[in-house]
Amino acid sequence: MYRSHTCGELRIADENKEVTLAGWVQKSRDKGFMIWVDLRDRYGITQLIFDEERTDASIMEQAKTLGREFVIQVTGTVIERASKNPNMPTGDVEILVSKLEILNDAKLPPFTIEDETDGGEELRMQYRYLDIRRNPVKDSLIFRHKVTQEVRNYLSNQEFIEVETPYLIKSTPEGARDFLVPSRMNEGQFYALPQSPQTFKQLLMVGGMDKYFQIVKCFRDEDLRADRQPEFTQIDCEMAFVEQEDILNIFEGLTRHLLKEIHGVEIEKFPRMLFDDAMRLYGNDKPDIRFGMEFGELNQVAQHKDFKVFNSAELVVGIAVPGGASYTRKEIDKLIDWVKRPQIGALGMVYVKCNEDGSFKSSVDKFYDQEDLAKWAETTGAKAGDLICVLSGDTNKVRAQLSALRMEMAERLGLRKSNEFAPLWVIDFPLLELDEETGHYHAMHHPFTSPKPGQLELLDTDPGAVKANAYDLVLNGNEIGGGSIRIHDKETQAIMFKHLGFTEEEAKKQFGFLMDAFEYGAPPHGGLAFGLDRLVAILGGQETIRDFIAFPKNNSGRDVMIDAPATIDNDQLKELHIQLDL
């Protein structure tokens, strides 16, 4: 072992001990007759001192050559510091060095290895191994480990068995795109990397495994939006002989456990909200309920006057922004510009200032009198001093727009506090979702989700109205998990496939093994999967996931550090029975 102690370990109680430390030179200060070096490892920083009067001249010389990020090993005596640093756990002591070995030198890093670095995103990704030395990244990775350990221990104690499912599986082209793997041994055939272990976990239920979980990598070949990764990690779970209520309880328990262990936050019972209510009240199936600003639907109170924009709209809906009545005209104009940006897409915004004196001042005073506006205030819950922001248009679009505005305003007002945690179950999701481009319905969750009892018949008459035994767990406005009770009989599964536009042959080719399995005694079952990357980020009080992934890819799916993907040899192509088609 190159050390007797780590750099985070020594205290005043260790005074006079001879110790050996190893680590990286964080920085050094050379006063000529005295040199101080901050030595860093994963566990902390310890100050070294080299002193002309007490240190060998040869070692003094060597110490002067130390650059940032040099890897060194030192032996010396723990002494009390002249000027203590109360901000460091080791701040009472320093090591008077008697022996110094340079284990490896280092070029000057391309960015500073400090909590606040001068390195841009791309540079930090290229030198990720240096970025990982920085506390924010290092601590995030350690935090991730602690969370996964907690998850594993909790679920194991509940008799869940972690089972590894295969990575080389079969492509199922509907849904997101698969990553494919050509098979050398089976000419012209391909494996696919799993988008999730969905069918395998269901087969484990058919196999009697009863309670399954797995922390597992999943793969989706999608055009990457910010903060999406082509490979991501799921906490994947499934249980047999359960109903929705059982699953909500188990995983509420897990999440409660994590919040308690990690943040000391105790939440008695997670609220539940119907999908339809979430859409109506927040315009969003993953509402952030840490703050109010619930939607007020204004059709009733705004569609009786000559304002054509509202009269022709499917939905008129507003929110009350706390304290917004004091915004200047210019500020409000900026807000209107914000909602008109293409990313949001509103055509305009109507506003009402709720003055402190109880009067209202709106951008549509031509059409609405004080009494009208008072009703708007009542419906949106606006109080004196608030600003009511109203959007109108097609229901789905306008909800999405107002939801974006609501989140933006909450962000600006500091209402999205990272140390406050508001979990929420959103339940009774629709079974199907209309693809507006094709006019076809597809599965909102996945094709194995069971409809609510008695709603199967609705599939023929009003498919969009069928509700599923499907649920999402939302934390602070982010979906951190989702799942459903599955179909467990072949007939229902066949009906579902038919409604999703599969021919019988297609269904058999892609999912025949699952439908076969349902013939040999499949138990009722259901489950849930958490997105680990996001869960960890949110528990860590952040919303971007990259610092919680050791080696993330960029938005083109590239690992810029190792420079992958890359071209390959022709021999390799030939062996795989493929050629390029550029």
Added chain:
Amino acid sequence: MYRSHTCGELRIADENKEVTLAGWVQKSRDKGFMIWVDLRDRYGITQLIFDEERTDASIMEQAKTLGREFVIQVTGTVIERASKNPNMPTGDVEILVSKLEILNDAKLPPFTIEDETDGGEELRMQYRYLDIRRNPVKDSLIFRHKVTQEVRNYLSNQEFIEVETPYLIKSTPEGARDFLVPSRMNEGQFYALPQSPQTFKQLLMVGGMDKYFQIVKCFRDEDLRADRQPEFTQIDCEMAFVEQEDILNIFEGLTRHLLKEIHGVEIEKFPRMLFDDAMRLYGNDKPDIRFGMEFGELNQVAQHKDFKVFNSAELVVGIAVPGGASYTRKEIDKLIDWVKRPQIGALGMVYVKCNEDGSFKSSVDKFYDQEDLAKWAETTGAKAGDLICVLSGDTNKVRAQLSALRMEMAERLGLRKSNEFAPLWVIDFPLLELDEETGHYHAMHHPFTSPKPGQLELLDTDPGAVKANAYDLVLNGNEIGGGSIRIHDKETQAIMFKHLGFTEEEAKKQFGFLMDAFEYGAPPHGGLAFGLDRLVAILGGQETIRDFIAFPKNNSGRDVMIDAPATIDNDQLKELHIQLDL
């Protein structure tokens, strides 16, 4: 919840309780007026009773329809059994059923769901979800989970951090073949699936992570031998600021912990053996030391007579088979046939019977007298009653042949006891291995393994003699783990690449990121990886790994259950910028 208790839970103390169980019909016995059903779930079997006198006629009728593997839910009263079954934990009770619901019916399974099944390997793989219902498979998967939990907890307690490394990486064509993944977003480029996270874990050490582990899938596109899988699981570990001794101690601790927790076996200190000694004494770098039969090299005592076969051999070497003197001529002939099989490849075998009266009878009495043979007996450690088996030829070949014979004889003699555990460190592996076909040396472990201090110079003069800081952990004749101290400076790494036949450009293209990393302050580091599939199998007292893998592939790399790999759509090919080349 579909049940109040599991099928493994009820005891006589629960008498008279009303309970609800759910599970599979293991079997039923219909006596007309009484029907017994064994109800099974993951946790056990509970007997149900339906009795004409005490059960509703309609339920009796329904019970008569129950077939094997039907999924049912029953409610009833726990009663004491008339004839108890002491072999079952629930054997004192049965459930007098008052309510029966058939949750799912089942076709007759293609093989019996019993500990001893009538299903062949291929059939069981095709219906793996049924095979998993059988105790031997189910228990193996649960056992695997327990082992991995122990590993994770042990390493976490030792401050190791589990870090997920990427699955979509870059191809490094030397060594085994990579599985490749065409990139849609980066035309003409490919990711590779990792053969191991080797370079990433080294980068984590450069990144200051200090102690890393990961239980991780790895991929090798090799022609599959029996018991090899294209995807397999490693316990992958790496530590910074360590020497070989530290790594051996840590992972000896882990293995000791597992043996103790799982089998109650306490092993104070694992023996260590030099690679050269292992080859000399056992002809093998992973000797099973649960039994003796060490090799005796006989050149000195057998090459002085007129027996040309021996005189021309590089090595003459024998083992003493306990009790083998009593073998008949026919038995010995069979043994000679066995070593001459092409899989073993010996040209013949010389034997010496060590008679109980102290005399010897050999197949080469023409050339050797009793005094000669006594020396053979002394060298091989043969005692009266033993049979000395002697092979000769090229050292490497003859060692492999005699090693195979040694293992075979131990197997036949019942010396390889599955409940006995003999771990062993084999250390000081050669750095390089001669490829006899090409005449080139390649890395025995991998190109990142460091040579023993001071041996770098030997690379130019006698590359085969250079020893590495490399070690394997052997358990009962199986390599369960292996690792090395790595190179951590760019110059040494460059020398290694040169000796392995990489041009500078090739080295830079494939491993440039690692060599770059070594310029920014790489600490001394080393590690080890366990093969989890094998480790679990051996700890479970078995040598085949398939039952410890939930969904294994067959020897053609196929998953016969889901029928993967499979052909894909032309659209998918086109999107990936590839076409088939059959």
